[in-house]
Amino acid sequence: MRVGIIALLHESNTFVDQTTGLQEFRDDLLVYREDVHSAFVGGHHEVSGFFEGLDQSEGVEAVPLFGARATPSGVIEEEALEFLVEAILKAIDDEPDLDGLLLAVHGAAVSQQAPDADGAWLTRVRKRVGPEMPMIATLDAHANLSQAMVDSCDALIGYRTNPHLDQHQRGLEAAQLISAILKRKCRPVMAAAFPPLAISIDRQCTDDRHWQRSTQEVDQLRHDPALLSASVLLGFPYADVNEMGAATIAIADGDPQIARQAADKMAAILWDDRQQMVGQLSQIDDAMEQCERLLAESSEDPSHVCLLDMGDNVGGGSPGDGTVLAAELLRRKIGPSFVCLYDPQAVECSRQAGVGASLELFVGGHSDQRHGEPLQLTQAIVKSLHQGRFHEDRPRHGGIVEFDQGLTAILEQGSLTVMVTSQRMVPFSSNQLVSCGLEPTQFRFLVAKGVNAPIAAYQDFCQQFLRVNTPGVTCADLMSLEYVHRRVPLFPWES
Numbered sequence: 076m077r078v079g080i081i082a083l084l085h086e087s088n089t090f091v092d093q094t095t096g097l098q099e100f101r102d103d104l105l106v107y108r109e110d111v112h113s114a115f116v117g118g119h120h121e122v123s124g125f126f127e128g129l130d131q132s133e134g135v136e137a138v139p140l141f142g143a144r145a146t147p148s149g150v151i152e153e154e155a156l157e158f159l160v161e162a163i164l165k166a167i168d169d170e171p172d173l174d175g176l177l178l179a180v181h182g183a184a185v186s187q188q189a190p191d192a193d194g195a196w197l198t199r200v201r202k203r204v205g206p207e208m209p210m211i212a213t214l215d216a217h218a219n220l221s222q223a224m225v226d227s228c229d230a231l232i233g234y235r236t237n238p239h240l241d242q243h244q245r246g247l248e249a250a251q252l253i254s255a256i257l258k259r260k261c262r263p264v265m266a267a268a269f270p271p272l273a274i275s276i277d278r279q280c281t282d283d284r285h286w287q288r289s290t291q292e293v294d295q296l297r298h299d300p301a302l303l304s305a306s307v308l309l310g311f312p313y314a315d316v317n318e319m320g321a322a323t324i325a326i327a328d329g330d331p332q333i334a335r336q337a338a339d340k341m342a343a344i345l346w347d348d349r350q351q352m353v354g355q356l357s358q359i360d361d362a363m364e365q366c367e368r369l370l371a372e373s374s375e376d377p378s379h380v381c382l383l384d385m386g387d388n389v390g391g392g393s394p395g396d397g398t399v400l401a402a403e404l405l406r407r408k409i410g411p412s413f414v415c416l417y418d419p420q421a422v423e424c425s426r427q428a429g430v431g432a433s434l435e436l437f438v439g440g441h442s443d444q445r446h447g448e449p450l451q452l453t454q455a456i457v458k459s460l461h462q463g464r465f466h467e468d469r470p471r472h473g474g475i476v477e478f479d480q481g482l483t484a485i486l487e488q489g490s491l492t493v494m495v496t497s498q499r500m501v502p503f504s505s506n507q508l509v510s511c512g513l514e515p516t517q518f519r520f521l522v523a524k525g526v527n528a529p530i531a532a533y534q535d536f537c538q539q540f541l542r543v544n545t546p547g548v549t550c551a552d553l554m555s556l557e558y559v560h561r562r563v564p565l566f567p568w569e570s
């Protein structure tokens with residue numbers, strides 16, 4: 076039996092002005108057939124899990140078809156989405172002997188015309204293969220689940236952790252489930268529930284204490300042998316779409332009643348904890364004063380602090396050139412400190428000036444007006460230049476192995492080190508620093524442009540994480556964003 080493998084992954088932030096075109100997919104990942112296998116095999120991604128799981132199942136063969144991913148950003152241009160979906164449909168047409176499909180779907184893709192882009196393309200795939208072919212999709216925990224996604228698939232399986240460290244396991248789970256379906260060992264029936272709840276990004280770390288009770292209760296449900304799978308989706312708050320919010324999915328073996336009850340039970344568990352899901356919103360001044368206090372304490376073994384720049388969360392679609400925290404660190408002389416900014420122009424200036432040169436330049440703050448002014452460096456020393464490619468083979472958020480942030484310069488002014496990159500880069504691997512000759516522990520304060528995802532990469536050397544309520548398109552304060560299309564009622568706006 077032959078199972079086709081497809082991946083189309085994008086998290087679309089509708090508050091970002093810039094749209095996402097085909098080039099953004101080409102810059103990250105756009106592969107066909109065997110190249111899908113080579114891009115993912117042996118990694119920690121759910122697609123890696125698909126391949127491994129199917130390999131372990133006797134008589135089932137993986138048929139790589141298509142893979143595309145772009146770094147989270149603004150809504151997908153309609154032409155780009157059409158190109159990608161047509162490529163998927165053609166890849167399916169070219170393989171007439173498929174028995175099933177495994178699909179890696181983010182679940183929070185929005186295109187210019189389709190607020191539920193993932194539901195729309197999954198529906199087209201379902202139409203193309205007919206109602207009988209088993210289709211199982213994995214979803215990012217940040218999926219904004221839609222009924223169209225549920226209706227088009229036999230089973231949906233969401234990541235259980237944030238930072239997402241169980242992607243590979245969920246891929247394995249999907250592969251095992253489709254093998255069991257093909258061997259007629261089970262008959263999945265799915266139910267979803269949509270509690271009217273949006274979870275603030277700074278309450279979405281599933282290792283945090285306020286998740287303990289609900290995680291235990293959901294785990295207990297999973298022990299029921301009648302349930303094949305159970306998922307809690309956190310939702311992606313930065314999409315102004317009707318589907319935005321948390322959701323639950325239960326898959327039972329043959330009994331729709333059991334699936335319905337489990338999905339509803341998980342939704343009730345989430346709803347009971349809703350007060351815990353409201354943002355805490357630590358302010359910039361408070362975070363800086365805390366850093367100053369730490370700096371003033373004398374200690375033989377000083378702690379290393381990660382400042383999580385919530386408003387400029389690259390993994391949530393923001394530009395990655397926000398200067399708010401860097402400006403404060405520089406102004407208050409808090410250091411040694413580190414920040415990475417997306418700024419191709421500053422990279423080019425540094426390249427032209429050369430290593431060792433002293434520059435006066437503005438870095439960051441170019442993408443829009445919402446993430447701070449360009450930061451003026453008056454005497455920035457170009458410490459080094461790098462190709463910007465690095466590798467990560469440990470399990471990290473996103474399951475990415477090969478990274479490419481383009482030509483990169485390391486600038487130093489006073490106690491602040493600024494890494495400027497030619498491509499936007501998510502802070503999911505400490506090798507981003509190591510590959511540029513920086514030892515993470517040389518810094519006491521490191522800005523990471525994310526909220527939960529960077530924790531997996533930085534917890535090896537940071538003892539403290541401060542989530543800072545900075546302004547921007549991924550601002551943690553949901554009340555400061557203007558929603559037009561969200562559901563009503565939806566907690567925390569309506570109680």
Ligand SMILES: [Zn+2]
Nearest residue numbers: 215216217239
């Ligand atoms: Zn996610």
